[in-house]
Amino acid sequence: AQSVAQPEDQVNVAEGNPLTVKCTYSVSGNPYLFWYVQYPNRGLQFLLKYITGDNLVKGSYGFEAEFNKSQTSFHLKKPSALVSDSALYFCAVRGRNQGGKLIFGQGTELSVKP
Amino acid sequence: GAVVSQHPSWVICKSGTSVKIECRSLDFQATTMFWYRQFPKQSLMLMATSNEGSKATYEQGVEKDKFLINHASLTLSTLTVTSAHPEDSSFYICSARARLAGNNEQFFGPGTRLTVL
Numbered sequence: 001a002q003s004v005a006q007p008e009d010q011v012n013v014a015e016g017n018p019l020t021v022k023c024t025y026s027v028s029g030n031p032y033l034f035w036y037v038q039y040p041n042r043g044l045q046f047l048l049k050y051i052t053g054d055n056l057v058k059g060s061y062g063f064e065a066e067f068n069k070s071q072t073s074f075h076l077k078k079p080s081a082l083v084s085d086s087a088l089y090f091c092a093v094r095g096r097n098q099g100g101k102l103i104f105g106q107g108t109e110l111s112v113k114p
Numbered sequence: 115g116a117v118v119s120q121h122p123s124w125v126i127c128k129s130g131t132s133v134k135i136e137c138r139s140l141d142f143q144a145t146t147m148f149w150y151r152q153f154p155k156q157s158l159m160l161m162a163t164s165n166e167g168s169k170a171t172y173e174q175g176v177e178k179d180k181f182l183i184n185h186a187s188l189t190l191s192t193l194t195v196t197s198a199h200p201e202d203s204s205f206y207i208c209s210a211r212a213r214l215a216g217n218n219e220q221f222f223g224p225g226t227r228l229t230v231l
Contacts, residue, residue, distance in 0.1 A: 036222070043120075043207050044158070044222040090157065100146050100211045102220060106157045 002027040004093050006105035013081045013112050021076040021108045023091030033074040034092040034102065035065055044090065050074060061085070081112045116142045118210050120223035127198055128231055135193045135226045137208030143188035144210035148220065149181075152205040164191045198230045 003026045013019045025031060032051055036044040048059025055067040065076045074091060091105040117140040127133050137147055146165050150158040162183050164170040170183035180202075182194040191210075195202055205227050209220040 041205075041225070041227065043118075043224040044209075046219065046221075049219070088155070100148070100220065101160065101163060102148075102209075104157045107155070109155070 002093060002095060002103050004091050004103050004105040006089075006091055006108045008108050009106075010109045010111065013110070015083050015112050015114050016080050019078050019081040019085070019110065019112070021089050021091075021110060023074045023076065023105055025072050025074065025091070025093045027093050027095050027103075029095060032094040033065075033067060034094070035059065035063070035074075035076050036090045036092060038088045038090065038107075047076070047089075081110075083112050083114055086110055086112045116140075116210075116212060116219075116221040118144075118208065118221045118223040120206075120208055120226050122226060123224060124227040124229075126229045126231065129199050130197055132194055132196045133198055133228060135195075135206055135208075135228075137191045137193070137210070137223055139189045139210040139212075139221070142210075142212045142221075144191075144212060145188065146211040147185055147191040148209045148211070149183060149191075149193050150207045150209070152207060152225075154205075158207060161193075195228065198228070200230045203228055203230045 005024045034049045035047040038044050048057050050057045050067045058064045063078050089108050092102045094102050119138045121136045149161045152158050161176045162170045162172045164183050164185040166185050166188050172178045185191040207225045209222045211220050
């Protein structure tokens with residue numbers, strides 16, 4: 001069965017410090033991997049995706065993520081956090097023959113303090 | 115970029131009534147639309163996958179007679195919550211997958227907050 005795990009319910013970071021939001025996945029074959037951000041009472045906004053190629057993917061708002069096949073991980077990172085980055089972050093995976101169906105992690109709430 | 119809208123953005127209804135939520139792709143054709151449900155500070159749970167012109171495919175545990183989905187055109191899908199009850203109160207989010215070949219992205223709507231009294 002396919003699954004996505006975000007081991008941390010919450011991540012607290014001071015503004016200006018680097019941040020990491022963890023994601024591991026379990027899926028057969030080579031997956032598509034995604035990160036989304038959700039602000040309160042809003043839909044999901046796309047941040048970045050890994051399809052193939054370079055393992056380091058750069059996305060919106062200075063975020064990046066590294067695909068690590070051996071560790072089945074796709075951690076989200078940003079070198080310098082902003083207070084405005086505080087939100088709920090979701091990692092998602094889609095198998096290559098799954099008809100577009102996304103499997104979401106449980107979400108990680110990021111809190112960036114000034 | 116591709117835009118998906120939902121209407122209404124929030125709705126309050128009495129128990130026993132039915133509520134219809136619309137999901138539209140504004141600037142692209144969506145062969146597939148997805149409906150999700152989200153409880154506070156929890157993940158999105160896929161309810162059903164909707165393909166234009168065919169019956170929706172429901173996830174296990176989702177009552178198809180309660181959550182009626184219609185995908186009448188390449189730009190519109192509707193979710194009707196029939197005989198709503200307080201436990202149906204939730205945040206409902208749709209997403210649309212573009213028709214363009216090789217496009218692997220889903221574009222999400224802003225969500226609809228349903229409160230059943």
